[in-house]
Amino acid sequence: GAGVSQSPSNKVTEKGKDVELRCDPISGHTALYWYRQRLGQGLEFLIYFQGNSAPDKSGLPSDRFSAERTGESVSTLTIQRTQQEDSAVYLCASSLDGTISYEQYFGPGTRLTVT
């Protein structure tokens, strides 16, 4: 039983470049979440996918951030024209069904550093 996986584990990019972060949820989990954790701060919600429903994008900080999910599988989070304040650990989580209170399981995260 594989857990949530994310790639890459670390990414260093220059300011202004675009980056793509990938998340593979636990098989059979219909709900997928992205969170961000800046250094020394708590996790912030970014976006939520539930099955084929329209995603909840209410946590995305700007229009430079977008995310996609293909069906109930892989998700990619894209950050365009990266800024230094985007440096953070980006965490993905999945749960069995987001419409019910199931626990969310987190992946190992991608540490993004914008220079």
Added chain:
Amino acid sequence: EDKVVQSPLSLVVHEGDTVTLNCSYEVTNFRSLLWYKQEKKAPTFLFMLTSSGIEKKSGRLSSILDKKELFSILNITATQTGDSAVYLCAPRSGNKLVFGAGTILRVKS
């Protein structure tokens, strides 16, 4: 605005001590409250609480929720050095978890 306050911010104890971590919250559309342990990057799930007054236990850890007072506690008995971590409280507000800043626990041998 959703708010989660954890206390203490940090504490240092000796092996064998018992600790109580506190979490107070104000969130809209409350559905449940989760506790996580974070040692490196990935938070590890500990408990999910949905009903008031029902204690959940797992080994030396236990937790309880008070939905009237908007409060939860996490207890760890007979602490071990492996319990050293950041403990995160996260009430669920609608579709998302709202995280507190966490309590940093250090257990000295």
